[in-house]
Amino acid sequence: MSNKYLIYILLLLCSFGGNSCSNDxxxxxDRYIVTTAGIYxxxxxxxxxxxxxxxxxxxxxxxxxxxxxxxxxxxxQSSIIFSLNxxxxxxxxxxxxxxxxxxxxxxxxNYNSYLSLECGCLxxxxxxxxxxxxxxxxxxxxxxxxxNTSTSAKENIKIYN
Amino acid sequence: MLKKISKYIISxxxxxxxxxxxxxxxxxxxxxxxDSVKVNLYNGFTVYADLASLASPLFxxxxxxxxxxxxxxxLLHKYYPIVELGFASxxxxxxxxxxxxxxxxxxxxxxxxxxxxxxxxxxxxNNMFQAGLRLGMSNFRYNITNVVITDNYxxxxxxxxxxxxxxxxMWFEIIAGVRVExxxxxxxxxxxxxxxxxxxxxxxxxxxxYIPGFGVNSGNSxxxxxxxxxxxx
Numbered sequence: 001m002s003n004k005y006l007i008y009i010l011l012l013l014c015s016f017g018g019n020s021c022s023n024d025x026x027x028x029x030d031r032y033i034v035t036t037a038g039i040y041x042x043x044x045x046x047x048x049x050x051x052x053x054x055x056x057x058x059x060x061x062x063x064x065x066x067x068x069x070x071x072x073x074x075x076x077q078s079s080i081i082f083s084l085n086x087x088x089x090x091x092x093x094x095x096x097x098x099x100x101x102x103x104x105x106x107x108x109x110n111y112n113s114y115l116s117l118e119c120g121c122l123x124x125x126x127x128x129x130x131x132x133x134x135x136x137x138x139x140x141x142x143x144x145x146x147x148n149t150s151t152s153a154k155e156n157i158k159i160y161n
Numbered sequence: 162m163l164k165k166i167s168k169y170i171i172s173x174x175x176x177x178x179x180x181x182x183x184x185x186x187x188x189x190x191x192x193x194x195x196d197s198v199k200v201n202l203y204n205g206f207t208v209y210a211d212l213a214s215l216a217s218p219l220f221x222x223x224x225x226x227x228x229x230x231x232x233x234x235x236l237l238h239k240y241y242p243i244v245e246l247g248f249a250s251x252x253x254x255x256x257x258x259x260x261x262x263x264x265x266x267x268x269x270x271x272x273x274x275x276x277x278x279x280x281x282x283x284x285x286x287n288n289m290f291q292a293g294l295r296l297g298m299s300n301f302r303y304n305i306t307n308v309v310i311t312d313n314y315x316x317x318x319x320x321x322x323x324x325x326x327x328x329x330x331m332w333f334e335i336i337a338g339v340r341v342e343x344x345x346x347x348x349x350x351x352x353x354x355x356x357x358x359x360x361x362x363x364x365x366x367x368x369x370x371y372i373p374g375f376g377v378n379s380g381n382s383x384x385x386x387x388x389x390x391x392x393x394x
Contacts (some may be wrong), residue, residue, distance in 0.1 A: 026306070039294055055382055065315060066313070067313060068314060070314060083315070084314060085314075085315045086312040086315070087310075087312050087315065087317045087318075088317075091315070095191070108273075112310065113365035114308065114321075114365065114367040115365070116368075117253065117255045117261050117305070118255055118256070120255075120257055120259055120308060121308050121309075121310055133310075
């Protein structure tokens with residue numbers, strides 16, 4: 001047998017071998033999904049006629065999903081993290097900004113994404129509408145509608161005081 | 162990835178087609194000098210059964226099994242076109258109790274090349290070192306069961322059914338191995354296969370965990386070993 005052939009075949013098999021990998025039945029895919037809202041203060045300077053938007057840091061922010069027992073309080077925060085409902089398309093929160101309470105209703109569409117046998121299913125969202133009471137909150141704007149693994153570092157909602 | 166695959170295929174064609182032709186030319190040169198034994202174009206066919214696949218449930222803890230056989234034609238004792246047919250089944254339960262099951266037929270078409278160098282004026286020998294290519298295909302249906310979404314924050318669960326999904330998968334294989342005539346017309350041999358999917362999975366879709374004839378679909382290439390027993394007609 002020609003050694004030359006054997007070397008060619010071994011090289012080919014080895015080159016493909018680099019792509020193969022064992023299946024260890026562990027989920028290693030990114031499944032972190034979070035909806036983030038930043039809190040901003042808007043000031044208008046009548047002299048210069050310039051509107052300035054600055055990130056507002058609050059002493060205390062408490063978030064509670066209405067109908068849940070979970071209450072999360074954070075100190076010196078300028079953003080809120082919401083957990084959207086994976087089963088229904090509406091998530092209602094009671095948010096306490098220092099001592100002022102507002103209700104935030106987020107209407108969203110859920111998408112089920114099958115990842116693998118090891119990882120199961122992931123639910124991503126698309127935010128359709130945000131409705132709030134206006135005690136602390138002046139207005140809201142949806143900056144990033146999609147809530148998925150690639151948007152976890154982005155701010156989805158802007159809350160203006 | 163497609164570029165990578167085409168690069169591999171081109172290299173393979175170069176190795177498996179051009180080099181044997183060069184070898185043939187060298188062989189012809191020798192024949193002119195030595196009046197070697199004449200080789201027929203058609204030299205019968207061999208039916209093989211794969212014994213290694215019978216042991217596959219041991220490696221997959223009973224989650225998969227596969228049976229396959231092949232029919233191979235001998236042309237010039239150098240080229241061996243082959244048809245492989247098999248049946249495979251999978252019934253797997255993940256750590257989170259998500260189930261996958263399928264069973265289907267699969268087929269492969271391809272060719273092996275005998276790399277054994279024939280000595281001057283010698284009779285054709287029936288043992289060979291081989292290299293080959295296969296194109297495999299399976300059309301099958303599968304179920305993914307017990308996929309449940311649980312919302313720990315709001316409470317509640319939702320089951321998502323993925324039943325009776327139909328798909329067709331194609332792949333190619335690179336093969337190297339040995340065939341030996343252990344008794345008159347009875348052959349035994351082994352081969353190592355590297356399998357690469359041509360049909361890519363769609364992201365975030367319920368893709369199959371197992372592909373009959375290809376093996377576990379981990380998104381990368383698969384390795385397999387065949388150990389065959391055959392009879393030459």
